[in-house]
Amino acid sequence: MAEVLKADAHIQREALGERPVVDVAVGVLLQPDDRFLLTSRPAGKVYAGYWEFPGGKLEAGEGVADALARELHEELGLVIAPADVQPWREQLVDYPHALVRLHFCKLRAWRGDLQMREGQSFVWSGLPVSVSPLLPGAMPVLEWLQAERLLLNK
Numbered sequence: 001m002a003e004v005l006k007a008d009a010h011i012q013r014e015a016l017g018e019r020p021v022v023d024v025a026v027g028v029l030l031q032p033d034d035r036f037l038l039t040s041r042p043a044g045k046v047y048a049g050y051w052e053f054p055g056g057k058l059e060a061g062e063g064v065a066d067a068l069a070r071e072l073h074e075e076l077g078l079v080i081a082p083a084d085v086q087p088w089r090e091q092l093v094d095y096p097h098a099l100v101r102l103h104f105c106k107l108r109a110w111r112g113d114l115q116m117r118e119g120q121s122f123v124w125s126g127l128p129v130s131v132s133p134l135l136p137g138a139m140p141v142l143e144w145l146q147a148e149r150l151l152l153n154k
């Protein structure tokens with residue numbers, strides 16, 4: 001796993017070892033032309049208004065693919081088959097509010113039309129991303145996508 005990414009480093013927090021790790025399932029939904037879905041964080045959540053990849057926290061006893069399927073249905077009205085979830089990369093992010101382990105998964109297949117069930121905004125974006133601000137924990141994904149595209153000469 002990559003090293004811990006420290007977000008908003010100027011804000012004080014507890015030492016790493018003393019905080020539980022919160023697991024989060026995150027979906028990188030890709031169109032055939034490789035554009036990816038970004039959504040804005042709804043009002044009332046930490047980092048409200050910041051852009052992120054859709055997803056959310058695992059519930060007790062839940063696996064990453066099931067959590068992602070549940071979150072994408074709750075937030076966006078999409079139906080995904082856990083078998084279509086491709087585990088991709090993990091990233092630990094040390095935020096002032098929590099220490100999170102992000103489980104990024106790629107998805108190229110889903111059913112249903114996008115519905116912004118939490119009043120979010122959405123954009124299908126290419127690189128470079130045209131919206132801001134981006135959640136610190138979403139930024140590494142852009143580098144990973146860029147690196148893959150360079151490798152594949154896209």
Ligand SMILES: Nc1nc2c([nH]c(=O)n2[C@H]2C[C@H](O)[C@@H](COP(=O)(O)OP(=O)(O)OP(=O)(O)O)O2)c(=O)[nH]1
Nearest residue numbers: 024026052053054055056057093100135136137138
């Ligand atoms: N969905 C998502 N969360 C991310 C990304 N990057 C990143 O650091 N995070 C962090 C922000 C939050 O600390 C955590 C996700 O928690 P959340 O509060 O959005 O999850 P949730 O939808 O389950 O929230 P709730 O039910 O508790 O309101 O993961 C990302 O790209 N997408």
